[in-house]
Amino acid sequence: MSIQSKLQALNITLPPVATPAAAYVPFVQTGQLVFLSGHIAKQNGQVWTGQLGKTMTTAEGKAAARAVAIDLMGTLQAAVGDLNRVKRIVKVMSLVNSSPDYTEHHLVTNGASELLAEVFGDKGAHARSAFGVAQLPMGACVEIELIAEID
Numbered sequence: 001m002s003i004q005s006k007l008q009a010l011n012i013t014l015p016p017v018a019t020p021a022a023a024y025v026p027f028v029q030t031g032q033l034v035f036l037s038g039h040i041a042k043q044n045g046q047v048w049t050g051q052l053g054k055t056m057t058t059a060e061g062k063a064a065a066r067a068v069a070i071d072l073m074g075t076l077q078a079a080v081g082d083l084n085r086v087k088r089i090v091k092v093m094s095l096v097n098s099s100p101d102y103t104e105h106h107l108v109t110n111g112a113s114e115l116l117a118e119v120f121g122d123k124g125a126h127a128r129s130a131f132g133v134a135q136l137p138m139g140a141c142v143e144i145e146l147i148a149e150i151d
Helices: 003-009 058-080 105-124
Strands: 027-030 033-040 086-097 127-133 142-150
Touching (some): 033 086, 058 105, 105 127, 105 142
């Protein structure tokens, strides 16, 4: 099954690449690797703000991370033209805006990791880091970056 078919079955429409909010580009390709800049969580077209362990639950954070994964796939598609060219999702790094005593960053990040595995199958299995941070740009609850290998 093609990636597009999987996305359709999941009722997911990939968004266009967002305009960078600062001095960076949305993606860079070097050799067979594509590096996607960090994408912040959005809800209804607006920055999804909040702090895990203070104003947001883990379930809400997981939903935000899933939303980020959809945006990342939109950027990856723009970078490579066709998501079927993805040979492997290599690495995901997740930053979770969280209170000092919050410890479920890994569960929040599962929102992105599980969707990538669902869409890409075995090619979606990736190395990962999940960090808690004191704040993210514009008060976003989650920011995720991704590295993919393409054919």
